[in-house]
Amino acid sequence: MAYNGDSDPRGDPVPTAVKLLVAGGFGAGKTTFVASVSEIEPLTTEETITTASIGTDDLTGVGDKQTTTVALDFGRITLDAQYILYLFGTPGQDRFWFMWNELSEGAFGAVVLADTRRLEDCFPSLDFFERRGTPFIVAVNEFDGGHRYGPEEVRAALDLDPGVPIVLCDARDTRSATSALVTLTKHLISVAPTTV
């Protein structure tokens, strides 16, 4: 890393950004979850993505490229002087699937929010993280008026690996959402290879 070891003008070490993702179907509460845990007002940025076709070079490729703008929710938690956690809500709409690879690059893990009224909506997220090998937990967002299911009922319905933690959470509640992140982190530590 060319810039490693740089420091800001006050001589403090520049913090390292740690990335976690919040996924789930459209309307599962991703934006709410990010807003609950973020220490800053949750922000939305627009990222322009260029999907270039294979074998096209920059001089001739203009006609073969498509650019799409995707809005991303994100929040920030300052962990300590050295680390800042950034939480990204993954785009919920299917047509933004191509974004997921880029977002997952360098992500430590993910919380998949499940809405028990529309459990099937989180299947694509589960498939994606399983295929990619990104560790995740499932947080069942308890919506008012939704039928309450136990974690094991949800596990059976999602056909989840027994090693994947499932928690119940209220995405609107800071403590509840932060607890889900703690569970995720404990899971990440448990699946991390032990150093010899």
Place this chain on the structure above:
Amino acid sequence: MADSAERPLLDDDAGPLVRPYMASGGRTAPTASLDLLTLVWATGRLGPTQLEAELGEVLLLCREPISVAEVAAHLRLPAMVVKVLLSDLLDLGAVGLLSPDPAVDTTDRTVLEALLNGLQRRL
């Protein structure tokens, strides 16, 4: 038409009146490699008032290390435009940057422990 030019056409919700890419002079490709999570900070070599308006605004946000995503969100500009502006500031020596290591070890226990401790302090 003179009449309509004198009163504001739009309120804040409508967003900026100039297209975002005007801010970057129409350029869509930053010269530096920047990620949404690249952290940038002002080096203090140039002050915001010594720069063009857009660059000065970006620099003002960089007094503390801040991510590209945050700068974009605060300025309500697409991330790509902000990346172009930050590349300019980098070329001028006005900002320093630290991009996430593409080969980051996401199973690094030191980082995971810091994450756990930081989160638990918030409970």
